[in-house]
Amino acid sequence: MSAKPDEISVEQRQIIFKALVEAQDGGLSVTASRTAVARQFSVTEDQVKQIEREGSDNQWPPL
Template sequence: MASKGLTVQQRKSIFSALVAAQDQQPGNVPESKKKVAAEFHISREQLDLIEKEGVDKDWPPLDS
């Protein structure tokens, strides 16, 4: 399970923010991840787990 202590809704919000950040800077994924991890006070490892979970489960905005 991704990121202990975070609800599904929190993880979905983080995932959405990550997708938005990557859309704003398409060529700079590492910087987008760093920004979102700092914004939500989570580790890069947690963010990577959330990203994988979001892609695997087709979370919004990917479901549109």
């Protein structure tokens, strides 16, 4: 799914964000969680960072 962040559907970005939050809640560091989620969803860590910001800004679940 190597796409630009704006080419990833909102639904998929929300799924990625949820996985990121759950990884961090599960004890992974921010850096490790970004790496793991990027691999899991075949996106770049930069895309994960952008999705992380978007999710935080918009209070996406599970926040």
